[in-house]
Amino acid sequence: MSEQLDLVKLIADQSASIVEYAKKKYPDRVYMFEFMNNYWKDVINARESGKPIVMCPPNFPMELIYALDAVPFVLEQVPTRLASGKETFKYIDLAEQYIPATVCAMDKIILGAALSGDFRFTPNAFLYCSLPCDNARAVYPLVAEHYKTPTFCVDTPYRRDKIGYDYIAENFKEAYEFLQKALGREHNEERMAQVIRNSNRSAQLLTECSKLRRLKPCPLPSRMTIMNGMVGSTMGAAFPIDFLEEQLAIGQKTAARHEGVTPGDEKYRILWLQNMIWSNASIMDWMETKYNAVSVMDDFGFQTDYVVSNPYDMEEVYQVLGQRSLGYPMVHGACGPAEKYVEMTEACMESYNINLAIYAGHVGCKHTWASAKIISDLVKDKYNVPVLTFDLDSLDIRYKSTDEIKQIITEFMETLESSERA
Amino acid sequence: MSTSSKLLATEELDSFAKAHEAQGGKVVGTYCCHLPEELLHAANLLPYRLRATGCKDDSDAETYLSSFSCSFVRACLQQFMDGNREFLDGVVGSDGCLMAQRLFDTWKHLYKDGQFYHQFNTPRVTGPRAETYYQTEIRELVAALEKHYQVSITDEKLWQAIAVYNQTRSLIQQLYGLCKGKEPRVTGEECLRIMLAAMSMRKDLFNEMLSAFLAEAQQRKPITNYRARLMLVGSALDDPEYVKLFEAAGGLVVTDVQCFGSSYQWELVERVSEDPVQCLAKTYLNRPACPRMCTMHAEFCDHILARAKEYMVDGIVFMRMKNCDVWGGEGFNVQEMMKKAGIPLLVLDREEIVANAGQVGVRAEAFLEMLETEANN
Ligand code: SF4
Ligand code: SF4
Numbered sequence: 001m002s003e004q005l006d007l008v009k010l011i012a013d014q015s016a017s018i019v020e021y022a023k024k025k026y027p028d029r030v031y032m033f034e035f036m037n038n039y040w041k042d043v044i045n046a047r048e049s050g051k052p053i054v055m056c057p058p059n060f061p062m063e064l065i066y067a068l069d070a071v072p073f074v075l076e077q078v079p080t081r082l083a084s085g086k087e088t089f090k091y092i093d094l095a096e097q098y099i100p101a102t103v104c105a106m107d108k109i110i111l112g113a114a115l116s117g118d119f120r121f122t123p124n125a126f127l128y129c130s131l132p133c134d135n136a137r138a139v140y141p142l143v144a145e146h147y148k149t150p151t152f153c154v155d156t157p158y159r160r161d162k163i164g165y166d167y168i169a170e171n172f173k174e175a176y177e178f179l180q181k182a183l184g185r186e187h188n189e190e191r192m193a194q195v196i197r198n199s200n201r202s203a204q205l206l207t208e209c210s211k212l213r214r215l216k217p218c219p220l221p222s223r224m225t226i227m228n229g230m231v232g233s234t235m236g237a238a239f240p241i242d243f244l245e246e247q248l249a250i251g252q253k254t255a256a257r258h259e260g261v262t263p264g265d266e267k268y269r270i271l272w273l274q275n276m277i278w279s280n281a282s283i284m285d286w287m288e289t290k291y292n293a294v295s296v297m298d299d300f301g302f303q304t305d306y307v308v309s310n311p312y313d314m315e316e317v318y319q320v321l322g323q324r325s326l327g328y329p330m331v332h333g334a335c336g337p338a339e340k341y342v343e344m345t346e347a348c349m350e351s352y353n354i355n356l357a358i359y360a361g362h363v364g365c366k367h368t369w370a371s372a373k374i375i376s377d378l379v380k381d382k383y384n385v386p387v388l389t390f391d392l393d394s395l396d397i398r399y400k401s402t403d404e405i406k407q408i409i410t411e412f413m414e415t416l417e418s419s420e421r422a
Numbered sequence: 423m424s425t426s427s428k429l430l431a432t433e434e435l436d437s438f439a440k441a442h443e444a445q446g447g448k449v450v451g452t453y454c455c456h457l458p459e460e461l462l463h464a465a466n467l468l469p470y471r472l473r474a475t476g477c478k479d480d481s482d483a484e485t486y487l488s489s490f491s492c493s494f495v496r497a498c499l500q501q502f503m504d505g506n507r508e509f510l511d512g513v514v515g516s517d518g519c520l521m522a523q524r525l526f527d528t529w530k531h532l533y534k535d536g537q538f539y540h541q542f543n544t545p546r547v548t549g550p551r552a553e554t555y556y557q558t559e560i561r562e563l564v565a566a567l568e569k570h571y572q573v574s575i576t577d578e579k580l581w582q583a584i585a586v587y588n589q590t591r592s593l594i595q596q597l598y599g600l601c602k603g604k605e606p607r608v609t610g611e612e613c614l615r616i617m618l619a620a621m622s623m624r625k626d627l628f629n630e631m632l633s634a635f636l637a638e639a640q641q642r643k644p645i646t647n648y649r650a651r652l653m654l655v656g657s658a659l660d661d662p663e664y665v666k667l668f669e670a671a672g673g674l675v676v677t678d679v680q681c682f683g684s685s686y687q688w689e690l691v692e693r694v695s696e697d698p699v700q701c702l703a704k705t706y707l708n709r710p711a712c713p714r715m716c717t718m719h720a721e722f723c724d725h726i727l728a729r730a731k732e733y734m735v736d737g738i739v740f741m742r743m744k745n746c747d748v749w750g751g752e753g754f755n756v757q758e759m760m761k762k763a764g765i766p767l768l769v770l771d772r773e774e775i776v777a778n779a780g781q782v783g784v785r786a787e788a789f790l791e792m793l794e795t796e797a798n799n
Contacts, residue, residue, distance in 0.1 A: 098757075100753070100771070102490075102744060102747075102750065103750055130547065130716050133520055134748050140716075153716045155545050163555075337523065366491055369491065371524060374531055
């Protein structure tokens with residue numbers, strides 16, 4: 001294990017070069033890459049300037065961190081950012097010395113990266129949540145213990161009703177008090193209000209973009225489903241607004257021209273029933289080109305919008321952030337009770353005009369695999385829509401390579417097309 | 423059959439549930455150590471802990487839960503699919519872990535019609551806020567049971583149930599006490615069989631039977647022909663044959679921390695207030711029973727270490743069920759702690775259906791040999 005690697009800088013540098021490359025090669029995509037570049041720039045700047053950094057999962061409301069003029073370091077951003085490369089291997093291998101190989105690679109990478117020392121900083125505070133899954137709640141406390149920094153655990157309730165919302169709101173209230181103490185910062189009403197206005201705007205824009213995807217043909221590219229899934233990690237900041245506004249404007253223009261994103265007429269509208277293929281977003285581009293197939297929505301990224309009407313009313317702020325957190329990708333229907341997963345799938349099937357579904361089951365996500373049959377049967381039986389099911393590791397390409405995944409999809413699409421011709 | 427034989431006849435344990443049903447009683451399945459069974463007892467029900475013991479093939483369940491699931495949970499579902507749980511009148515689910523939750527979800531998907539079912543959620547942190555939330559969950563379950571079974575679960579009935587369960591806990595502590603000192607009188611296999619019995623019958627009956635067993639066992643000659651005192655820690659273990667593999671190799675399993683062993687019922691519910699629900703919430707939430715609790719990892723490991731010392735164990739067998747993240751993560755802490763404490767630890771990956779008994783035997787033998795060598799040095 002190299003002692004020298006500065007992982008945060010590596011990712012930040014990579015993000016910056018992707019932007020430069022896109023400027024020359026794909027100028028129309030620059031705004032997408034600029035979005036993540038801004039996130040990593042923030043982290044690097046904070047690390048260099050000594051601004052407080054808080055480690056947390058994506059389902060913690062970033063608003064409570066930004067409101068204290070601190071920077072969230074969302075640990076899941078590391079695996080998803082590294083997913084397409086070989087950098088993940090050493091972290092996975094290191095983690096597997098301590099925890100079973102069957103733990104989700106998301107969490108193995110997080111643990112491995114923390115233990116390796118490659119983050120090169122100790123966070124000023126550490127937050128974690130008791131959901132979305134057993135993987136995360138097994139690994140986050142280990143990472144917290146490693147840093148021995150002030151830590152708070154949000155107990156994410158399993159119920160999605162008034163009692164659950166009140167409970168999580170109380171948890172967030174306590175988490176915010178904890179943060180003020182840990183960071184030595186005081187609540188600033190105006191700053192909080194601005195952060196909430198930002199996150200309200202992001203939530204509304206996300207909803208608008210999702211609504212556009214209902215149109216046929218879908219005016220936004222498949223890969224935006226992955227990018228939009230990452231907005232949650234930046235809620236409250238100003239930069240995601242630029243990204244979402246640009247995305248919406250592009251989508252609206254394309255829709256006004258009644259155009260889609262496939263070279264020929266849009267033929268397939270795909271719903272991904274489990275995780276997205278983070279390590280292989282290019283597969284979705286390939287499906288657009290090769291099969292005129294657009295990934296219009298995914299069960300993991302499906303978000304609902306809750307907006308704070310009075311950003312000065314902290315009780316309302318906690319309530320809305322609680323509802324958003326319980327509707328966050330991975331926490332919502334996918335983590336269960338299975339009826340919620342069913343409801344979410346039905347909502348996607350019915351709103352997005354789906355005619356093909358893919359259950360690309362990330363192997364570490366065992367609880368969603370354990371509902372795979374219920375979900376795929378629903379799609380096949382209730383909606384008469386074909387489902388392709390296969391396993392992969394969304395974050396470790398050693399498990400199944402891009403070519404192998406493409407081969408599985410090719411065989412399925414060929415069978416589908418030949419049965420349609422018959 | 424003598425009382426002892428009845429308690430130890432694991433294969434016949436369902437006869438108690440069937441008899442309860444035949445007499446007009448109702449049997450309700452449960453699966454989590456954080457579910458206060460007293461509520462069901464107070465409603466005159468028999469809480470039956472779902473288990474997989476004896477399952478030889480879980481392939482039907484695998485079509486639902488996938489091969490990426492915990493095989494204990496898969497085999498539990500298979501028991502329904504094989505028609506072995508027809509005496510149940512319903513299931514109280516819980517999000518103890520997400521695998522167990524999927525057992526409940528799939529059970530509902532396939533079998534819920536005409537059955538009682540209720541989702542019970544236990545917080546994953548401790549403290550006053552969590553306790554209040556937990557009390558709400560308890561009160562909701564009480565209301566659901568009252569409505570469905572047309573019974574009234576009064577405070578008085580709850581206090582009575584708590585008294586019965588507290589007696590169970592004391593007797594279980596006495597049972598484990600028979601393994602504790604230098605002159606152990608029961609084996610780990612027997613202990614597990616008795617715990618499985620505890621989960622399969624009304625506790626008043628169990629208390630009578632266990633009292634009789636204890637009286638008899640106290641008269642036994644001490645067990646002396648063992649090579650090392652072992653402790654089993656880890657994912658759900660409901661298979662006495664698995665314990666037998668270690669004891670056949672010459673180990674004596676003197677204690678455990680796992681949910682079909684001492685974690686099932688141990689800490690007495692104390693009367694800290696006049697509200698039985700408050701008392702149940704306090705005890706159940708704060709007991710170091712399971713690594714599912716996010717903020718109790720240090721306490722949980724301390725509990726394992728204290729248990730190991732109290733029972734003078736020579737070595738710990740840490741069993742990780744494949745695909746069990748809850749215990750998989752805890753393994754990190756347990757290994758670190760035992761390394762510091764100088765207690766040898768064997769980490770074994772396992773599946774519910776033991777297809778590699780020979781291999782486990784070989785690992786057990788090697789571990790025992792290592793323990794003996796260490797003891798002689
Ligand atoms: S992908 Fe699934 S298993 Fe992995 S962290 Fe997310 S919810 Fe948990
Ligand atoms: S063995 Fe592990 S995964 Fe299986 S039910 Fe128990 S805690 Fe859950």
